[in-house]
Amino acid sequence: MSEAKSADSRPYHHGDLRRALVDAARRLLEAEGPSALSLRAVAREAGVSPAAPYHHFKDKAELLDAVAQEGWDILQEQMKEAKANDQGLHQLTSLGIAYVCFARENPALYRVMYDATRDKEALPEGMSSDKDSAYCMVRDTMIEHGADPTQEIHLELATVAAWCGAHGLAEMAGFRQFDHLKAALGGERPFFDAVFSHMGLFPSSHDDC
Amino acid sequence: MSEAKSADSRPYHHGDLRRALVDAARRLLEAEGPSALSLRAVAREAGVSPAAPYHHFKDKAELLDAVAQEGWDILQEQMKEAKANDQGLHQLTSLGIAYVCFARENPALYRVMYDATRDKEALPEGMSSDKDSAYCMVRDTMIEHGADPTQEIHLELATVAAWCGAHGLAEMAGFRQFDHLKAALGGERPFFDAVFSHMGLFPSSHDDC
C-alpha cells in the first residue's frame, strides 16, 4: 500500500508533496477507515517525515479539508457524467444513483466530506450556491423537468427532500439487513432505483416499462 | 457538569455505577461531542477512577454499546408517544418528526447510535425485527394506513425509503443553509413537516387544510 520508495530512488525534494499527501490520505482512508487518518499516518503512507506536511498544510484540519474538497469535486464530476448519460425524467434518478454509488465506493471519504463541514458548522462544499455544486445540479434538473422556478420555497424543499433521501440511502446502503432486498431486485443499483422510486420525487426508470 | 462529589459525601461503593457511567457518557456526549467520549473522561465525569468502569463493562466498546442501546430505547419511546398522540394519515409524519426531533435534541447520541453499529457491521438496534423496534413501528403504521402487507418487497422498500428520508433530514437539519427555510415556514417542526411532505411517502399535516 505504501508509496514510500527506497531512499535513493526518491529525490530530496518531492515534486508535489501536497498532491501526494492527499492521495496517501485517500488510500489510507479506504484501507483503514476514517479513524486511522492521522497526520502522522498520512506522512508515513506518503513516505515522508511527520513534519513534512506542515510545509503544505497549516494543520491536520487543513489537510482534511483538502481531502474533503477533492471528494466533493469527484462526486460532482460523477453526477455531471451521470446526468449527461441519461435523458428526461430519469435524469434525477440517475443523479441520485450516482450519488449513492459514490458513497458506496468511497464510504470513508464520504464520511470525511460531511465531518469536515460539521466541525466547522459550515456548508458541505457540494451544497454551496456555486453554479456547479451538486446541490444546484439537482435543483436545476428539477427545474428542467417541470418544477416551477418561481416557487422558490417549494423548489428548495423538493431539492432538500431529494438530497436527504439520497444521503440517508448512502449511509444505510451497506447494512446487511438489505441484502435480501438487493438479491430480490437484482443488485445494488436496482435496489437504489427502487428505493428512490418509493420516495415520490424520483421517477423510477421502470415506471414507464 | 461533573457529578463528582466531595470525597466524604460519596460512599466507597457507588450503588449503581453502571447507570452512573451511562449517564455521565450522555452528559459528556452532548456537552463535548462524540470525539470527547473516552473511557477515562466518562470515569472522570462520574467521579470515579479510570479503572472502575472495568467492573461493569468489558471494554470501551461495551460501554458505547450500552449508551447506543439507551439511545434507541429513548427514540423508540418518543416515537411511540408521537404515534399515540396523533391519528390517521398524519401518524407517519408524526413518527418522522419525532425521529428528526430526537436527532436534533441529541445529535451526539444519535451519532453514537449509528457508529456503534457501523463498527460491528450489525444492524442498528432500532432497525431490528423486534416487534417494538422503531423500524417495525414505521412499517406497521404503513400497513395500518393502507399499504398491502402481502406485497412484502413493496412494503419494505417504502419503509426503507421513509427511514432514509428521516435519517437524511436528521443529519442535515442543523445546517445553517436551511435557516431561511425554517424562518419562512415558522420553525423547525414546520420545516421538517414540509420536507417530509415533499418526500411523497409522508402525508403532510397541511395537505387537507
Add this chain to the structure above:
DNA sequence: TGTACATCAGTGAACGCGCGTTCACTGATGTAC
C-alpha cells in the same frame, strides 16, 4: 449478638502507545552578478 472470612467494587499508579506540533537542522534549487 459477635466474629471470621469470602466476595465484591472500588483505588491509584503504572504500562506502552500514537498523536499533533515544534524546532534547529540540512540538502537542493534557483537567481544575481
Add this chain to the structure above:
DNA sequence: TGTACATCAGTGAACGCGCGTTCACTGATGTAC
C-alpha cells in the same frame, strides 16, 4: 560560465498529552456459624 547566497522543502529528534488497559491493593458488605 562560475560562484555566492537566499530561499525552499525536506529531516529527525523531541515536547507534552490523553488514551485504553492492567495490576496489586484495599475498603465495605454480607453471610455462616
